[in-house]
Amino acid sequence: MRYTNSCVRAPLRVPLHKLSLKAFPHSLSICCSLLSRLLGRRRWIFILSLLFILSMTAPSVVAQVSKRTATIAQVQPGKNSYESGNFTQAARELQAAVADFAAIGDKLSQAVALRNLSLVYQQLGEWQDAEDAIAQSLSLLQIQPKNNTQLKFLAQALDVQARLYRETGRAADAVETWEKTVNLYQQINDSTGIAQSQINKASALQDLGFYPRACNILREVLGLSASSNPELKRQQCNINESELKIVKALPVTAMNVWGLRSLGDVLHALGELEQSKIVLQQSLEAAQKLRLPAEIAATQLSLGNNAIALAVKNAQQPALRTQFTQEALTAYKAAENSPSPFGQLQARLNQLSLLVETGKTAEALTLWQSQKQAVMRLSPTRTGVYAQLNFVRSLLKLAESETNSNYPAIGEILTAALEQAKALGNAKFQAYVLGSWGKLYELQQQWIEAANVTNQAISLVGPLTAPDIAYQLFWQLGRINRAQGEVEDAIANYTQATKILSSLRSDLVTINPDVQFSFRESVEPVYRQLVSLLLQPNAKQENIKQARQTIESLQLAELDNFFQDACAIAKPKQIDEVDPTAAVFYPIILSDRLEVILSLPNQPLRHYATIKSQSELEQTFIDTRTSLRRTAFDQERLPLAQKIYDWLIRPAESDLIQNNIKTLVFVLDGALRNLPMAALYDGQQYLVQKYNIALTPGLQLLEPRRLTREQLRALTAALSEARQGFPPLPATATEVQQISAEVPARVLLNQQFTRPNLQQLIRAVPYPVLHLATHGQFSSNADDTFILSWDDRINVKQLDGLLRVRELGQRPIELLVLSACETAAGDNRAALGLAGIAIRSGARSTVATLWQVNDESTAIFMAEFYKELANKGVNKAAALRKAQLALLSQSQYQNPYFWAPFVLVGNWQ
Secondary structure: OOOOOOOOOOHHHOOOOOOOOOOOOOOHHHHHHHHHHHOOOOHHHHHHHHHHHHHOOOHHHHOOOOOOOHHHHHHHHHHHHHHOOOHHHHHHHHHHHHHHHHHOOOHHHHHHHHHHHHHHHHHHOOHHHHHHHHHHHHHHHHOOOOOHHHHHHHHHHHHHHHHHHHHOOOHHHHHHHHHHHHHHHHHOOOHHHHHHHHHHHHHHHHHOOOHHHHHHHHHHHOOOOOOOOHHHHHHOOOOOHHHHHHHHOOOOOHHHHHHHHHHHHHHHHOOOHHHHHHHHHHHHHHHHHHOOHHHHHHHHHHHHHHHHHHHHHOOOOHHHHHHHHHHHHHHHHHHOOOOOHHHHHHHHHHHHHHHHHOOOHHHHHHHHHHHHHHHHOOOOOHHHHHHHHHHHHHHHHHHHHOOOOOHHHHHHHHHHHHHHHHHHOOHHHHHHHHHHHHHHHHHOOOHHHHHHHHHHHHHHOOOOOOHHHHHHHHHHHHHHHHHOOOHHHHHHHHHHHHHHHHHOHHHHOOOOHHHHOOHHHHOHHHHHHHHHHHOOOOOOHHHHHHHHHHHHHHHHHHHHHHHOOOOOOOOOOOHHHHOOOEEEEEEEEOOOOEEEEEEOOOOOOEEEEEOOOHHHHHHHHHHHHHHOOOOOOHHHHHHHHHHHHHHHOHHHHHHHHHOOOOEEEEOOOHHHHHOOHHHOEOOOOEHHHOOEEEEOOOHHHOOOOOOOHHHOOEEEEEOOOOEOOEOOOOHHHHHHHHHHHHOOEEEEEHHHOOHHHHHHHHHHOOOOEEEEEEEEEEOOOHHHOEEEOOOOEEEHHHHHHHHOOOOOOOOOOOEEEEEEEEEOOOOOOOOHHHHHHHHHOOOOEEEEEOOOOOHHHHHHHHHHHHHHHOOOOOOHHHHHHHHHHHHHOOHHHOOHHHHOOEEEEEOOO
């Protein structure tokens, strides 16, 4: 949970574990522009109109305005009180001004004073009074003559009303109201007002989760064209290299400072973290040149949040993770220099969250104790409630690891937050608070109280109105049931949580950006804990089926999170429909055991377990992968390969024989994805010597279609020379020549292998097979998953566009072969990138390598593979196995290092 600053996340979009906050926008240039244009016309009304709005952001400018009129004298005390934070006194003084203007019949000045009074009431959290004041102001303004002056006043009053809507959780009303202000400013050709209202509108759209729409609005405000691609508008929004140059050349104005920061926050939300960082740094540089301390602090806060997201994204690379974590801490400390006490609190609460998450308990304990009183004094506003919940989340996380937890202090803050949420009249806020109460009771093992308040929270929000709150509440209730031994109730509540997650698929990565960066903490455990409940000894068949469906749903969710959009289209297929001679294994890593679900054609599902801790399982997988290096001896490698064989295959041996199984299909989980199943060892033989082997991210994704001999035309591309810092692969030239000898093929070698050339040929000719003999890397991070061409690195998202350019009606690629790729070093989930490429490319089948192999042996392997593939009746899995056995039969290549890394993902037929 971390604060951001250009908008406030709507409750629907903020999970219990990750709450965001954004402060009011600051825009000094707007203030100056308006004053310079307006002082010449009805000076006193305009100054009165601006006194409160401007005093929030530019007191030094307002102080320079002439105070010669009686009207200014009437409102000056209220302005002074507002600036000093004495909102109660400001309210009294403005009430007096409203009465004075009413007495003399000056309705326009009365309307402006009422508008400012509404702002004061909003600061006090007196929402009904704020709403009444702005309603009166608008009523008075509606009866005024509709000239440019009155239209401007009306737009400013609507702006205050829109702010009120956002602060009370009515983001849709805020969007509609800001649209009205845009229209009014357009009528009077006020470009500054238009831009300001558009940025505000974009912030409210973010509250509703419409990040691509918000991004396109901000692009237009900053002089970038909105995307004309409707698919891009729906799913994502980004800034290309030429547009980044435009961004860097923007004039240094306060409006651009704010707009750039808002755009940076949206790009962050959409997962474009590197672009977000560049845009935010540009905002910071402009704010520093203009010497705007509030803007500097606000942008530092956003940069800190961006650094945290980058740290999580690079969690498998310790050096980068540490670097980004330090950058975040530095940015948060810089944000403490905000001139606003609330801005200072934002920075400190984000620091607290970071200290807790990085295990710096002593520092976190010191910081939370120093901030408690500031949190308790917050006004009853939405931002105040979020601040309290952010604080509570950090304390709850501390309580999980501390024996001396300060539960009473947490309860005290939650009591205040609940009162404020009720005062706001917002059911979602109340659900947040009650959900946190439930977590507090859960930690104290007060199960009845925990269940009661969690049920109260669930009654306030539903799966349709607030799904990303609701799934966490059902998950929490399921944990409470499980702790009390109420297994059936626990399964029911966990099931409800996963159903909501499944319904959210595309929304998880658009309405709730925090989930992108905390998937393993906030989503993955829901699925795994449900599987654990379902797969008890003597589990019923319906429970085993549900467990299989649950783990396949997790596979889909992981791919969605990898790409940060719902890219994988589920196509459920029964195993018997796919291949009556194939068995499917679902190994599932749980906290206390390794479960395996076995699916045999026309047979009930069965499951079996190995009782080992998750840490022991994962260490075994790591050790096994290490043992597959070229220099390892059999004494190191074979016992590990046999241990995993015993866990996965041994209990099913008789079933495989009885059912005449020829192909083993694995839906692998976690670190198991980095291991080649072909190298498992039964004590006498490797698994590949007994069965064809294939991998799939899940049968829901399977697209069954056999590759026919007539379809064997290949487009091959290879890099044999050193390029972009990568070493040469001299045997790849031989490899593609040998492939050409086996099947009809077009070859792009070295300089010919450019991205444009490849794209042109893919578009022009429907090659069923695409073979890329080049460096590449699979990673758990989509941005670090790429293949190398002569002129470029093509990452997995770009590959999607490259391979899907065929004309409408053309068949997709049947087989994609990546013959010189490897998984990222030190990344235990790197093979997720392989699954990502397999899905994103649109190819029905993908053959790739888990590590980079001697390129001479690879050339031999590929020639044999295509030779077998050309044989009538030989499917892809059988062709792969025969090519592996051909290497295994040669003494110099018997080590699994040479033949084991080749894997087939997707349709094996």
